[in-house]
Amino acid sequence: DGGITQSPKYLFRKEGQNVTLSCEQNLNHDAMYWYRQDPGQGLRLIYYSQIVNDFQKGDIAEGYSVSREKKESFPLTVTSAQKNPTAFYLCASSISLTELSGNTIYFGEGSWLTVV
Amino acid sequence: DQQVKQNSPSLSVQEGRISILNCDYTNSMFDYFLWYKKYPAEGPTFLISISSIKDKNEDGRFTVFLNKSAKHLSLHIVPSQPGDSAVYFCAASARGTSYGKLTFGQGTILTVHP
Numbered sequence: 037d038g039g040i041t042q043s044p045k046y047l048f049r050k051e052g053q054n055v056t057l058s059c060e061q062n063l064n065h066d067a068m069y070w071y072r073q074d075p076g077q078g079l080r081l082i083y084y085s086q087i088v089n090d091f092q093k094g095d096i097a098e099g100y101s102v103s104r105e106k107k108e109s110f111p112l113t114v115t116s117a118q119k120n121p122t123a124f125y126l127c128a129s130s131i132s133l134t135e136l137s138g139n140t141i142y143f144g145e146g147s148w149l150t151v152v
Numbered sequence: 153d154q155q156v157k158q159n160s161p162s163l164s165v166q167e168g169r170i171s172i173l174n175c176d177y178t179n180s181m182f183d184y185f186l187w188y189k190k191y192p193a194e195g196p197t198f199l200i201s202i203s204s205i206k207d208k209n210e211d212g213r214f215t216v217f218l219n220k221s222a223k224h225l226s227l228h229i230v231p232s233q234p235g236d237s238a239v240y241f242c243a244a245s246a247r248g249t250s251y252g253k254l255t256f257g258q259g260t261i262l263t264v265h266p
Contacts, residue, residue, distance in 0.1 A: 040195075067252050078156070078241055078256030079196070094253070126195055130252045141186075141252060143195030 039063065040144035042127050047149050049114070049121065057112045057147045059127035065142075068110035069128040072096065073146075079126060085110055086133045114149060122151050155179045156244050158257035165264050171229040173260050175242035178223065182244040186254065187216060187227045190239045199240075200227070232264045 040061045049055045061068065067086050071079040081094030085104040099118025104110055110129075114121045127144040157176045165171045173187075183204040188196035202209040202216045202225070209216050215228045229236055239261050243254040 069252060071256075076161070076258065078158075078243075078258045079254070080256070081253055084253060124193070128195075128252075133252045141198065141254070143197070145195050146193060148193070 040127055040129055040142055042125075042144035042147050045145070045147060047147060048152050049149060051151060052116045054113055054115050055149065057114070057125055057127075057149070059110045059112065059144060061108050061110075061127075061129045061142075063129055063142065064107070065129035065131055066107070067130045067133045068104070069130075070094075070100070070102065070110070070112045071126045071128065073124040073126060082112065082125075084133075121149055124148055153178075154258075155182075156242060156255050156257040158240075158242060158260045160260050161258070162261040162263070165232045165262065167234055167264055167266050168231045171227075171232045171236065171262055171264065173227040173229075173240050173242075173262065175225045175227075175257050176223060177225075177244050179244070179246060179255075180223070181246040182255075184245045185216070185218060185225050186243045186245075187214075188241045188243060188256075189236075190241060190259070192239075196241060229262075232262075234264045234266050236264050237262055 043058045069084040070082040073079050080096050083102045085091040101113045125147045130141045155178050186201040187199040190196040200211050200214045200216050202218050207218050218225045239259045241259045242257045
């Protein structure tokens with residue numbers, strides 16, 4: 037089955053540690069995204085990538101880093117510089133950044149990150 | 153600055169009746185709008201979308217209406233079913249940026265009672 041796989045589902049981080057969330061897609065999509073959801077709020081864009089070896093900051097990129105070495109993979113690192121990292125993180129992909137049809141934007145199942 | 157707002161945090165509806173979820177936006181550059189449905193601890197799933205060149209789009213029980221002059225859109229679900237109970241997000245994207253970069257509202261929790 038084609039789709040987006042995020043791992044781990046649940047992750048606990050100690051203060052001062054970096055953690056990396058994995059996102060893999062087998063949909064052959066060029067564009068990939070990371071969003072963050074806080075309780076009672078909508079999703080906010082952290083980073084996005086249009087193509088391999090290229091990525092851009094979204095609205096809330098501070099304290100995060102990404103890489104796009106392979107088309108199918110877009111890992112997100114939550115660094116110690118992120119002051120409030122506890123949230124639900126969602127990875128998404130689409131055929132391209134310029135694709136107009138809404139049903140080409142697919143989301144993964146999400147990863148819960150909690151700082152302990 | 154909340155560019156996409158869903159002012160009703162929750163909505164409760166009886167099975168078989170109409171559910172109307174509302175969304176307002178402030179950025180006049182937005183020209184493509186989407187509705188997503190989301191269950192707790194899962195990723196959103198796409199429901200329906202509308203381009204700014206239209207004022208209505210229908211797909212089965214779901215209809216989205218767009219009022220550009222009022223910068224308002226709404227999602228109608230008729231008839232509502234208990235399985236529709238979830239959080240509904242509206243999202244928008246703008247000319248001059250990529251359509252995949254979505255700006256989301258805060259979400260509305262819909263509860264459909266049997």
